[in-house]
Each structure stands twice: as structure tokens, then as C-alpha cells.
């Protein structure tokens with residue numbers, strides 16, 4: 001609303017200016033026109049929109065906007081949705097941090113690059129290494145490029161990309177995540193034996209969100225925006241790490257979700273895997289749910305995911321509010337995305353790494369001054385791969401030739417119901433594909449086995465229709481959308497074990 005009022009005022013001011021000019025002498029008019037033309041050209045260059053790029057890790061559709069779980073509380077994302085457009089049928093290019101983010105940052109499909117899993121190297125992959133990565137793209141187009149927190153996959157950023165394309169990075173160009181050292185705990189963490197990367201729990205009551213690595217990233221982003229020292233046009237990326245495991249958050253967020261009120265996922269069914277080909281387990285084995293159930297930790301783990309999501313929502317609210325209070329509010333595009341979904345028990349899984357809806361569906365929201373209409377949604381199938389070409393289009397910067405495999409979403413921003421014959425593709429590993437149309441999900445694995453779900457009647461993908469002859473034509477149509485090129489697995493990079501500050505997470509004395 002505010003954005004609209006402000007742009008109307010701008011137009012009115014311009015009109016008054018024109019009227020004054022028409023009343024001057026011819027000579028003065030010519031001089032003025034020359035000045036106006038020159039200043040207009042300068043203004044056009046200056047007026048390239050800024051980009052606020054907010055990334056969230058492992059956030060599935062348990063949000064108010066995507067309605068994947070009524071227990072979720074995300075009022076700030078809901079407020080953001082009211083300002084722009086939410087894509088409700090958006091999916092990742094890959095259901096893992098590394099390949100998903102490599103695809104976002106390059107605009108290249110995993111099946112084209114061979115960057116399929118977290119261990120796939122980025123810089124030792126010639127296709128990706130020779131591509132213009134998104135920060136580099138903005139740098140080359142005269143933007144000031146700053147970033148903080150998790151934007152690339154951690155290994156890629158800290159050990160490979162090392163700040164490439166960024167003028168400035170927080171905390172540094174070799175460390176994307178702020179320190180976990182401010183986190184202390186009173187109680188023993190539930191899966192202590194597994195180590196922090198797979199754990200969860202509330203922090204010591206003295207710990208506030210400002211001590212949390214994500215709070216630190218959000219404070220950095222807010223200070224950047226409010227400090228007034230960014231050079232326009234700028235690209236500011238803020239990467240929030242939660243609700244990625246370990247799900248640590250201040251106690252107040254756990255208090256918002258009393259354990260006795262926690263419900264198990266609506267999409268869970270004990271016999272759900274009975275009609276699913278075995279290939280899914282080969283693609284990525286995941287034993288966590290079994291362990292979580294055995295130790296009676298299912299509801300506490302769900303509570304922790306909801307708590308961390310609520311914290312992230314607060315931080316999104318903080319960053320967006322900082323933008324709105326900044327001098328850049330009227331000329332900044334906001335794009336918010338999560339890198340893939342997460343299963344909290346559905347289909348026997350705790351984690352991502354699958355081609356089902358729970359792992360592929362993501363949050364994708366945009367606020368684009370003078371382009372998006374407040375409070376709109378689009379159900380057309382879109383992909384995170386579309387972010388790069390869309391940003392190029394919205395900023396008027398020419399995208400690198402032959403690199404973009406996603407689509408420009410501007411058409412849907414202007415008309416959310418515009419004709420859109422595209423499907424959305426998720427790739428995980430060599431020749432494993434999940435394809436989402438407006439109605440169906442089709443999955444095909446490297447061994448040729450298949451799944452097909454009708455979302456019109458089966459939102460939890462309980463009934464595999466792949467063997468039902470009535471759907472032969474649907475399958476045939478979906479298959480036409482699959483990639484024709486299947487790049488072999490790229491170079492593997494085995495990074496050093498991350499330091500989670502494990503010793504620092506012991507009980508506070």
C-alpha cells in the first residue's frame with residue numbers, strides 16, 4: 001500500500017515539473033530539455049532497482065502462506081505475502097542445500113551441470129565454474145554486492161567460492177555462518193550422542209535471538225539497510241540458517257508451541273511406502289525417523305522445527321522492516337526463498353533428499369515495486385531456477401548468454417493466472433527426476449521405476465497411480481518435459497568436517 005502511495009506522489013511531482021517547463025521561453029526550454037534529458041539518462045542508470053535477497057534453509061511449507069501445517073505461526077511472512085506475490089506451487093531444482101543453491105546461483109539445472117548432491121564440487125565443475133554466478137552478475141552490472149549468512153551451500157562458500165562476486169561478506173569471505181558460540185543450553189540435548197548437526201532444543205533462558213547466528217545475520221542485514229551507506233544499486237543477500245538442523249532457538253520460541261498441543265504431521269501414514277518403488281531408498285537412505293520414534297522424540301522434534309520456523313519468521317520481519325524504514329524502500333525488490341522442503345516423518349523420512357512434495361515445495365515470495373500487486377498468489381508451477389532470469393529481467397540487466405535454464409516470472413507477477421505451460425523440475429542424483437505440473441507429480445528414478453500423484457484429490461501423495469492404465473497419457477505428457485541431457489556426476493569434493501562448536505553446547509554452569 002505504502003509503496004503505491006509513494007509512487008503516485010513521485011508521478012505527481014514529475015507532472016508539476018513538466019507544467020512549469022511549458023511556460024518558459026523557447027531558449028530556456030531547449031536548455032532545460034537538454035538538462036532534463038541528461039539528468040533523465042543519469043537517473044535511469046541510478047534508478048536500477050536494488051535487490052534484497054533473503055534465503056532460508058530447509059523451510060518447508062509449514063508456513064501460514066503455504067498452509068502445510070495449521071500449527072505453524074509465521075505472521076511476518078504473511079505480512080510480506082500481503083505486500084507482493086507468493087508462488088504457492090514453487091519447487092527447488094534439487095532437494096539438498098548444495099545442488100539447490102548451485103542451481104539458483106548459476107541458473108543451470110543439476111542435470112546440465114552434474115552438480116547433484118552436497119558433495120558435488122562447484123569450482124571443480126567446469127560448467128558451474130565458468131558460469132557467471134549471481135553475485136558476479138550483479139557486480140558486473142555495476143551493483144554493490146554484499147552478503148551475510150548462508151547463501152551458497154556452506155562448503156561451497158567457505159572452501160570453494162570464497163566470496164567470489166561479493167564486495168563484502170559477513171562474517172567473512174571464508175565463513176558464511178556467524179558463530180554458534182553464543183548458544184548455551186541448560187538441558188542435555190535429546191540426541192546428544194549424534195552430535196549437534198542432528199539435534200534440537202531450547203537454549204539457556206539467558207540466550208536471546210541476538211546471540212543466535214541467525215539473529216546476528218539479521219542484525220547485520222538490518223544495520224546495513226539502516227546505515228544509509230549502501231551504494232545504489234545494491235544487491236544485499238541475507239541467508240538465514242534455520243530451520244535447518246540443529247534446531248536451536250531461544251526458549252521463548254519453544255514456549256509458543258506447548259508440547260502437549262503438538263500434533264504429528266497430517267501427511268504421515270504408516271503404510272505410505274507400500275506402493276512406492278524401492279529406488280527412493282537407494283537414492284538416499286534415511287534412518288533418522290526410526291531413531292526419533294524409538295526415543296520418543298517425534299513431538300519434541302516437531303516442536304523444535306516449528307519454534308525455529310517462528311524465529312526465522314521474526315527475523316524476516318526484522319529485515320523487511322529495516323528495509324521499509326531505510327531510504328531504499330521505494331526502489332528495492334524483495335525476493336524470499338527457501339532452498340527446499342523438509343519431511344518430518346512423512347513417507348518414513350526425517351529430512352530432505354527426496355522427490356516428493358514435502359521435500360521439493362518451497363517458499364518463494366516477491367515484492368517488486370510497480371510490478372507485483374499486493375496480496376496476490378500464483379498456483380502456476382515455478383522453480384527456484386527462475387530466480388536468476390527473473391532478477392535479470394526486473395533489473396534490466398542482460399543475463400549471461402546461453403546460461404539461463406529457468407523462466408522469467410515477470411509474466412506471472414503481472415498476471416498470476418497467465419497461461420503457463422511449464423512444469424517444475426526437481427533433480428536428485430543422476431537420472432532421478434520429480435516433475436510437478438499444476439495438478440500432478442510425476443517421479444522417475446534412474447532404474448526406470450515411477451510414481452504419479454494427483455494433487456487434486458491427494459495432497460499428501462498417498463496413492464501412487466503410476467501403474468494405473470487410466471493415467472498412461474498423463475505420464476506420457478509429463479515425460480515429454482524431462483531433460484534430454486543427463487550430465488554424469490561431477491567432481492566430488494570432500495570438505496573438512498564442520499566445526500559446530502560442539503564442546504561449547506554443553507550445559508551452562
Ligand SMILES: [Ca+2]
Pocket residue numbers: 057058096097244339340
Ligand atoms: Ca538446505
